[in-house]
Amino acid sequence: xxxxxxxxxxxxxxxxxxxxxxxxxxxxxxxxxxxxxxxxxxxxxxxxxxxxxxxxxxxxxxxxxxxxxxxxxxxxxxxxxxxxxxxxxxxxxxxxxxxxxxxxxxxxxxxxxxxxxxxxxxxxxxxxxxxxxxxxxxxxxxxxxxxxxxxxxxxxxxxxxxxxxxxxxxxxxxxxxxxxxxxxxxxxxxxxxxxxxxxxxxxxxxxxxxxxxxxxxxxxxxxxxxxxxxxxxxxxxxxxxxxxxxxxxxxxxxxxxxxxxxxxxxxxxxxxxxxxxxxxxxxxxxxxxxxxxxxxxxxxxxxxxxxxxxxxxxxxxxxxxxxxxxxxxxxxxxxxxxxxxxxx
Ligand SMILES: [Zn+2]
Numbered sequence: 001x002x003x004x005x006x007x008x009x010x011x012x013x014x015x016x017x018x019x020x021x022x023x024x025x026x027x028x029x030x031x032x033x034x035x036x037x038x039x040x041x042x043x044x045x046x047x048x049x050x051x052x053x054x055x056x057x058x059x060x061x062x063x064x065x066x067x068x069x070x071x072x073x074x075x076x077x078x079x080x081x082x083x084x085x086x087x088x089x090x091x092x093x094x095x096x097x098x099x100x101x102x103x104x105x106x107x108x109x110x111x112x113x114x115x116x117x118x119x120x121x122x123x124x125x126x127x128x129x130x131x132x133x134x135x136x137x138x139x140x141x142x143x144x145x146x147x148x149x150x151x152x153x154x155x156x157x158x159x160x161x162x163x164x165x166x167x168x169x170x171x172x173x174x175x176x177x178x179x180x181x182x183x184x185x186x187x188x189x190x191x192x193x194x195x196x197x198x199x200x201x202x203x204x205x206x207x208x209x210x211x212x213x214x215x216x217x218x219x220x221x222x223x224x225x226x227x228x229x230x231x232x233x234x235x236x237x238x239x240x241x242x243x244x245x246x247x248x249x250x251x252x253x254x255x256x257x258x259x260x261x262x263x264x265x266x267x268x269x270x271x272x273x274x275x276x277x278x279x280x281x282x283x284x285x286x287x288x289x290x291x292x293x294x295x296x297x298x299x300x301x302x303x304x305x306x307x308x309x310x311x312x313x314x315x316x317x318x319x320x321x322x323x324x325x326x327x328x329x330x331x332x333x334x335x336x337x338x339x340x341x342x343x344x
Contacts, residue, residue, distance in 0.1 A: 006114040007072040008043055018043050019134055020116045022079045024109045027169075029081035030102045031088070033193065033258045033282070035171045036081045039137045044080035044088070045071060046102050062096075063103050064342075074113035075106050097256045097284025100307040104340050167197045174215045176223060192219050192279075193260040203264035203275055207316075211273070212324025222314050223259055225332035226281065230254070230308065234285045237339055238304045245292040247343070249304060252287040271320045278313045278335075289343065308339040 008014055022038060029036045030044070047059050049071050060069060069075065080088070120127055133151070138144045159166035172194045194215070196204065207213040231252045238249035261279040268274075289302040315330040322328075 006074065006117045007070070008045070008077055009072075010049075014043055015131060015135055016117055016120050017074075017077070017113075018079065019131055020113055020120065021074065021077055024113050024116070025079050025105075028079070029084050030078040030105070031080055031084035031098060033260065034081065035169065035195065036079065037138075038134050039139070041079045041081055042085055043077050044085065046076050046078055046099060046106060047071060063100060064340075065103070073110065075110045076103070077113075078102050078106055097305070097307060100305070100340060100342075101256075101282050101284060101309065104307060105309070169195055169197055170201060171195050174219055176216060176220050190223070190257045190259050192223060193258075194264075195260050195262050196264065200262075200264040203266045206266060206273070207264075207275060207318075211318040211322075211327060213316075213318070213327055214325065217325070218316060218327065218329070219261075222277070222329070222332050225314075226259065226312055226334075227254065227257070229312075229332065229334050230257075230281070230283055230285065233334065233337065234306050234308065234339070235287065237306060237341055238287060238289055238343070241341070241343065244294055247289050247291045247302070247304075250288040252285040252304075252306070254283060254285050256282070256284040258282040273318045273320070275316045275318070276313065277316070278311065280311045281309065283308050291343075303344050305342045305344070306339050308337065310337040311335045 006017065008017060018041070019038065021043060022036075022041060027035050027037075029041065047056065047063075047065075047069075051059065051071075056071075059065070060067070120131075133147075133154075136143050136147060138147060155166050174192045174194060176191060194200070194204070204215070207218070208215070231254070234252040235249045238247055238252075241247045259279060259281050261277055263276075263278045265276045265278075266273055267276075284305070284307050286306075287304045289304045290299045291302050292298075293300050312332055312334050314332040317328040317330075318326075319328070
């Protein structure tokens, strides 16, 4: 199989590609970020395959794509859920941000997707049988019954390879109250997803049942911190542009923000329980910029757009002598940061 063979095939069987894409995108719809099953997802062409040559040229320019960009290659493919696929036609300004984020992520994952598809192609019969189980539609009574009867044996077998290997992720959403910022209008506040393995679920139970903590109360101020950090950092990113001339940036407005807590760990340091939260964010922000004009005789109005992805963390301490729900929460820190800045 050559590299070019790993492509979407119209009218063909794309189930291996879809399974690998789902795995690489962590079983989530790229648009809403929610975890989705194989049967509830499709492979989406980020830049629509229906685009004319002229539209494609515009899109390539808009998203800084290479001339060899291939509509059917993993660099343009991502899993989308049925609901988002239906809604996708209502493209809004937010849509451009989602697209920018998704294209940069797809580009990063491209070589891993290709390698995984090739590995599968040279795999055993077993891989093919497992793919059938993954693709099984549990809405069908007989399929569901078979799954309920025999799948636990697979989980048990998997656990023989190592206890952690049979772990699974659960997903909850915590709804936050609206927040207001003096800098500008009401900010759009995302709901926070909690995407947790066994250790994280235990930590969450301790937080709720032992420390008497409400997840919403705990996360709300941290998300507020994160938003401020994002806005400051984006402003700094814009103002670091000095070519061709210096830029001054106004406050960055958030058009999209997805926040997911991916691990919660805990340690006991007598007389304190310390919880460490780690999460990731995807954001799209827009700011008004002014740039000195080239000949130095005035200023030009510009618009800056930025798609950022990254990770953050914070700690929360609960003392055994503290009241229920009273936690000492540390500052939110951004750890990884990757941004794609565009000034027009
Ligand atoms: Zn979706």
